[in-house]
Structure formats: structure tokens, C-alpha cells
Amino acid sequence: MAFMAGDTSCPCCFRPGLDRPAICMPVGGPQASRSKIDVIRQLLKVHGIGAYVQPMGDAHTSEYISDADKRVEWLTSFTGSAGTAVVTADQALLWTDGRYFTQAAEQLEGTGFELMKMSEPGVPDLEEWAKDAKLLVGVDPTLISLSAAEEWSRKGCADFKLVEHNLVDRAWGEMKPKRSASALRTHGTALSGESVASKVMRVAEALKEKGCTSLVLNALDQICWLFNLRGADIECNPVFFAYAVVNVNGAVVNVTLFLRALDDDVRDAATKEAVNAYLVAEGCNGGKEAAVTLEAYSSFNAATAARLAGCNDKEAKVMLERATTTLAMAADIAPEQRVLVDASPVELFKAKKNEVERRGLERAGRKDAAAVVSYFAWLERTLLEGTTVTEAEGADEISARRSGMDGWVGDSFPTISSTGANAAVIHYHAEHANCKPIDVNSVYLCDTGGQYLDGTTDITRTLHFGSKIPSEDEKRAYTRVLQGHIALAKAVFPAGTPGIMLEMLARGPLWKDGMNFLHGTGHGIGAFLNVHEGPFSVGGGAVHASKIVESARMRRMYLAPIEEGYHLSDEPGFYKEGDHGFGIRIEADLIAEAATTRYAWGARSYLSFRYLSPVPMCRALIDLELMTNEEVAWVDALHKRCREEITEELLKAAAVNGQCGAAGVEADAKAAKDWLLSATEPLHLADAPPVKRVSGRKRASS
Numbered sequence: 001m002a003f004m005a006g007d008t009s010c011p012c013c014f015r016p017g018l019d020r021p022a023i024c025m026p027v028g029g030p031q032a033s034r035s036k037i038d039v040i041r042q043l044l045k046v047h048g049i050g051a052y053v054q055p056m057g058d059a060h061t062s063e064y065i066s067d068a069d070k071r072v073e074w075l076t077s078f079t080g081s082a083g084t085a086v087v088t089a090d091q092a093l094l095w096t097d098g099r100y101f102t103q104a105a106e107q108l109e110g111t112g113f114e115l116m117k118m119s120e121p122g123v124p125d126l127e128e129w130a131k132d133a134k135l136l137v138g139v140d141p142t143l144i145s146l147s148a149a150e151e152w153s154r155k156g157c158a159d160f161k162l163v164e165h166n167l168v169d170r171a172w173g174e175m176k177p178k179r180s181a182s183a184l185r186t187h188g189t190a191l192s193g194e195s196v197a198s199k200v201m202r203v204a205e206a207l208k209e210k211g212c213t214s215l216v217l218n219a220l221d222q223i224c225w226l227f228n229l230r231g232a233d234i235e236c237n238p239v240f241f242a243y244a245v246v247n248v249n250g251a252v253v254n255v256t257l258f259l260r261a262l263d264d265d266v267r268d269a270a271t272k273e274a275v276n277a278y279l280v281a282e283g284c285n286g287g288k289e290a291a292v293t294l295e296a297y298s299s300f301n302a303a304t305a306a307r308l309a310g311c312n313d314k315e316a317k318v319m320l321e322r323a324t325t326t327l328a329m330a331a332d333i334a335p336e337q338r339v340l341v342d343a344s345p346v347e348l349f350k351a352k353k354n355e356v357e358r359r360g361l362e363r364a365g366r367k368d369a370a371a372v373v374s375y376f377a378w379l380e381r382t383l384l385e386g387t388t389v390t391e392a393e394g395a396d397e398i399s400a401r402r403s404g405m406d407g408w409v410g411d412s413f414p415t416i417s418s419t420g421a422n423a424a425v426i427h428y429h430a431e432h433a434n435c436k437p438i439d440v441n442s443v444y445l446c447d448t449g450g451q452y453l454d455g456t457t458d459i460t461r462t463l464h465f466g467s468k469i470p471s472e473d474e475k476r477a478y479t480r481v482l483q484g485h486i487a488l489a490k491a492v493f494p495a496g497t498p499g500i501m502l503e504m505l506a507r508g509p510l511w512k513d514g515m516n517f518l519h520g521t522g523h524g525i526g527a528f529l530n531v532h533e534g535p536f537s538v539g540g541g542a543v544h545a546s547k548i549v550e551s552a553r554m555r556r557m558y559l560a561p562i563e564e565g566y567h568l569s570d571e572p573g574f575y576k577e578g579d580h581g582f583g584i585r586i587e588a589d590l591i592a593e594a595a596t597t598r599y600a601w602g603a604r605s606y607l608s609f610r611y612l613s614p615v616p617m618c619r620a621l622i623d624l625e626l627m628t629n630e631e632v633a634w635v636d637a638l639h640k641r642c643r644e645e646i647t648e649e650l651l652k653a654a655a656v657n658g659q660c661g662a663a664g665v666e667a668d669a670k671a672a673k674d675w676l677l678s679a680t681e682p683l684h685l686a687d688a689p690p691v692k693r694v695s696g697r698k699r700a701s702s
Contacts, residue, residue, distance in 0.1 A: 098518020364455025
């Protein structure tokens with residue numbers, strides 16, 4: 001329904017004791033960012049606050065969000081995946097990290113929002129700004145995590161004012177997209193390697209060990225993992241909207257799963273029946289130790305969470321994950337009943353891939369590598385024939401070639417297809433209406449990934465196709481990035497080593513030349529789940545140490561131990577902005593596995609990485625004068641693997657939905673195989689003079 005001015009059901013207009021705002025636009029909403037800011041400013045007066053903070057995420061603290069939750073994008077026009085908007089009576093600010101500085105500067109132009117470059121010298125973080133501004137800050141409690149609230153308080157900021165109705169939603173009005181309710185997909189033990197009942201009982205034991213009686217889950221990927229279910233409520237992420245509560249009551253574990261399918265606006269009885277039957281097949285219900293009850297997603301609230309967690313018992317101890325539990329969820333759980341953790345048992349178990357998941361990830365890696373090779377081969381010959389291919393068309397083509405693979409579900413994120421200076425925009429997104437033709441004589445960066453039933457991938461390669469010789473800067477930057485990539489991929493380290501201690505391996509070669517990059521070096525990756533997952537990260541080298549000390553999020557991610565079975569990316573880069581700019585990034589997926597060492601000293605086992613992305617490096621961009629014998633041997637060994645693992649059968653599958661032309665699938669696959677053979681010739685056969693070596697190392701140019 002449309003609210004009428006003064007309607008008591010309108011949370012903008014009806015505020016006893018306060019004048020109605022001059023502007024109330026629930027129907028349609030304003031279209032320009034400056035008008036949207038004006039509406040928010042009117043609502044600041046209504047609620048008696050000096051500033052309103054709008055984070056990027058959703059009620060589940062997701063990084064990637066559904067259309068219904070893209071409030072920051074609607075308000076500011078910024079489309080990145082990380083950012084926080086703030087509106088006051090006289091300022092409109094957006095904080096984002098180094099991945100998005102260039103993009104945000106372009107997208108915020110003319111919107112009225114000022115860019116705040118996080119972690120840069122002289123730029124206050126949000127909490128510092130708020131403390132200095134001395135304004136009463138309002139927030140939506142469903143979007144603020146416990147860890148964010150702790151950080152806010154720790155840095156001396158005045159308490160939030162909790163605003164029940166999201167102000168951006170009020171301004172957005174009825175044009176705001178409806179929340180999706182996608183069909184669910186089972187992900188049974190043949191793919192997951194463990195039944196739901198087994199997972200639930202493992203979680204219960206972990207709760208007991210911590211002296212806890214219950215666990216409230218909010219993170220969508222954790223819920224998907226626990227119940228061996230997948231969905232499609234968020235683009236590229238096979239998750240569904242849900243909450244869950246696990247309660248340990250003696251020998252029986254009672255679990256409640258809240259599903260959109262049971263909401264009044266959906267009422268999908270077939271899904272309820274199918275999920276119940278599936279859970280029985282997975283060892284739950286029917287008198288078993290793990291009993292799962294289904295409830296409507298919309299029925300979840302603070303009171304429900306507290307009741308199911310057993311908070312009526314004063315002795316109850318409820319485990320809550322700091323980073324994913326929101327203020328709204330925890331409101332009815334007394335502070336003395338809370339047990340706050342950085343990572344729930346579900347998060348820790350999910351990160352450690354079992355043997356079935358590892359084999360699936362290896363298969364997915366080979367399939368995706370074949371799709372990428374097929375695309376690169378097609379792209380190079382198409383460009384050399386003189387046919388124009390835009391960045392967006394390139395992104396479409398890699399998706400089409402991926403779709404021919406067995407078990408394909410979709411992309412794991414929108415492909416970054418960027419040529420020349422656009423490659424310097426770290427998370428560049430090409431749109432058909434506004435993108436460049438791929439320049440055959442410029443650096444081309446392609447960051448892409450797939451979702452398959454047996455795994456999730458994330459691969460980046462940087463290429464140079466044409467006859468024009470790459471510049472010295474381009475070759476040097478590429479080689480330094482490659483050296484960092486190799487160093488991390490070859491790492492051997494004790495189990496439990498935090499990512500920050502591996503960070504210098506990837507950045508060291510770049511630092512030698514006074515180069516760096518403003519993003520993390522490695523992130524966790526799911527198994528047919530989110531392309532970004534915790535509880536760890538390889539990073540820290542992009543910012544001053546003081547920023548890490550001050551940030552609970554950075555400390556949590558960079559100091560988390562890396563254990564056997566963790567699946568992560570290896571993605572150093574370098575980005576030179578400007579008219580003659582370029583971007584270099586090389587990324588592969590790795591699995592931490594047991595390493596054989598000479599001494600195996602100490603109580604901790606040793607780990608190394610299995611490389612899951614057999615895609616060739618770009619020979620034209622490698623400066624052999626900078627490379628060591630060991631690095632050259634590593635690249636040659638990778639290229640040998642590419643020849644062995646990327647079969648003609650896989651290349652044919654990639655060609656099925658690609659632009660094969662009149663020659664057809666067979667010819668396309670053969671051309672891709674020829675491209676692969678050429679791209680993977682041993683480096684010592686490159687068109688370059690023999691490299692002089694001294695004491696087992698190549699001479700490095702100064």
C-alpha cells in the first residue's frame with residue numbers, strides 16, 4: 001500500500017510529539033543521490049539524530065548481498081562490495097577500502113558523497129570521525145554486528161541510537177526490491193562428505209567443550225554448510241535466507257531452521273515437505289539424536305532466539321559469533337548468558353575441507369581452468385583477426401564457456417574483464433553500455449570464477465596478446481607479481497601459522513622495487529559456497545601496522561591460524577593508474593595439506609599448498625632476467641601440469657556454448673589445445689638470449 005501523508009502506519013510521518021517531516025517519499029522514492037540525501041536529512045530530524053550510518057551488508061552480515069539489501073548502492077551509486085555511508089545535516093560520506101578507491105571516486109562524482117579512503121594517512125576511520133563529530137549517531141540494529149558495536153565503544157564513541165525502521169528503506173519506498181525466496185538444492189554426503197546429523201553432533205560436542213548450551217547462527221554460508229543445503233538468494237552465492245538455533249539438551253540436540261519458504265508471502269508447502277524428508281535421509285528426526293524443526297524465516301526475532309536458546313534458564317550459555325551476530329538478534333540474550341567467539345564451530349568446521357570436498361575442488365579447478373584456457377584462446381585469435389570484443393562481451397564469453405562444464409551452476413562472482421588502464425581498477429566491472437574494446441596491444445586482466453556442484457573457483461590471469469612488445473614497467477611489474485605468487489604457492493609452514501606471517505612471501509618481490517597493492521593477498525574460499533569465506537585471511541601488508549592493531553576485524557582475520565584443509569586464494573598484484581596505466585594480478589586457488597619435511601621438528605605438523613588452478617602464465621610478460629632457476633622450474637612444472645590436466649574433452653565441453661563460429665566445437669577445441677601448447681612451452685625456449693646464472697641464481701637487473 002502507499003502511505004498517505006500523516007498516516008499513523010508510516011514510520012516516517014507518525015512520531016508522537018514531533019512535527020511531520022517536510023518530505024516523505026515512500027512511494028517511488030527520489031531518483032538522484034542528492035535528493036536521496038535530502039530525504040535522509042529530513043528523517044534525521046524526525047528521529048532526533050545528528051548522523052545516520054548505513055553499512056554495506058544485510059541482516060546476515062553478508063559481503064555479497066541481494067538486490068533488496070543494496071541500500072548503499074541505491075543511496076550513493078557506489079556498486080562495490082565494501083563500504084559504509086554516513087549522512088549528517090551537512091555532510092555525506094562514504095568509507096571504502098583500497099580495492100575500490102578508483103571506482104568509488106568515479107561513481108561518487110556528482111552524487112554529493114565524499115570519498116573517505118580507509119586506512120590511508122590522514123583519513124580518520126568511521127569511529128574516529130564519529131568521536132570528533134560529537135553527533136548522536138543512529139543505526140539500524142539489524143545491520144550492526146556485535147564486533148562493530150564493540151569497536152565503536154572501545155574507541156570512545158557515544159552509544160548508538162537504535163532506529164527501528166531503516167531510514168534508507170523509508171526513503172527508497174515501494175521501489176525497493178522484494179526479498180527473494182529461491183528454490184533450495186540438496187548437497188548430500190556424496191558432495192559434502194558428511195551427513196547433517198554428523199555435523200550437528202560435532203557442533204554440539206564443540207558447544208559442550210566451551211561450556212555452552214546453545215548457538216545462534218546468522219551467517220548464511222554457515223547455515224548452508226550445516227544443513228547440506230544450497231540456494232540462490234544472492235547472485236553468484238549459492239545461499240538462501242535463513243536463521244538457525246542449535247540447542248543442546250542432554251543427549252538430544254534440538255535445532256530450529258528458519259526458512260523463507262514457510263513465510264506467508266511464499267507458503268511453499270512442497271519445499272517444507274521435501275526438506276523434512278531430506279533431513280530424515282541425512283540422519284535427523286525420527287527419534288534420532290539430532291532433531292530439526294522448520295519455522296518461518298519472518299518469525300525469527302530477538303525473543304524467539306532467546307527462547308529457543310533456553311535463556312529462560314539463568315544458567316544457559318549462548319554462543320554468539322561476534323562478527324555475524326547483530327545487535328537486534330542478541331537483544332534479548334542477557335550479557336551474562338553470552339559467550340562471544342571470533343569463529344563459531346560451524347565456521348571452523350566449514351573452513352577445513354574434508355577429503356570428499358578436496359577432491360571436488362580439484363575437479364572444479366580443472367574444469368574452470370579448461371574454460372579459462374578455452375576463452376583465452378578464443379579471445380586472442382578473435383582479436384588478431386581484427387574482430388572487436390568489448391570487456392563486457394569478454395566477460396559474457398567466459399561465462400558461456402564455463403556453462404558447458406559438468407556440474408556447472410553459475411559464476412562465483414561477476415567476471416572482472418579489464419583492458420589497459422581499466423585493469424588498474426582493482427574490482428572493475430564492465431557494463432555493455434559503457435566499457436572499452438579489449439586492446440590487443442595492451443595488458444588484459446581477467447579475474448573470474450565458477451560455481452560447480454563439486455567446488456568454487458577464483459582465478460586471475462593477466463595477458464598480453466599483440467605483437468607490440470610490453471613496456472619494461474609492465475614486464476617488471478608482472479614478473480614481481482609472479483615471483484610473489486610463486487613464493488606463497490611454494491610455502492612450507494607449521495600448522496596454525498597466521499596469514500599475516502605468510503604475507504611477506506607474496507609482497508617481498510614487489511617491495512624490492514617499491515611496489516605494493518591495496519588488497520589482501522589471500523582469502524578463504526568455500527566448497528560450492530561463497531567465494532569469500534573466513535575465518536582467516538592472508539594480508540596486512542597493505543596498511544600500516546597501527547591500523548591492524550586498531551582494527552578488530554583485521555586482527556581477527558590476519559591472526560587466525562591456517563590449518564590443514566583450508567582452501568584459499570593466492571593473489572598478489574600491482575596497479576598503475578593514469579592514461580597509460582595498467583593492472584597486474586595473478587591468482588590461483590590453494591589447499592593446505594600435510595607436507596613432508598626433512599626433520600618435522602616440534603609438536604606441530606607442517607603444511608604446504610596444493611595448487612588447484614592449472615592455467616598458464618603469460619610468457620610475453622615474464623622478464624627472465626629477474627627470475628631464479630627455482631622460479632623458472634616452478635613455472636615450467638605448472639605448464640607441464642596444464643598440458644596434462646586440460647584435456648581435449650574438457651576443451652570441447654567449454655566450446656559447446658561458446659562462439660565457435662562455422663568451424664564448430666571440434667575446431668574450437670583443437671585451436672584451444674594449440675594455444676595451450678604454445679602458451680606452455682618451457683620458458684628457456686622463449687625468444688630471449690640465454691640467461692646468465694650465478695651461484696644457482698639468475699642475475700637480477702638493478
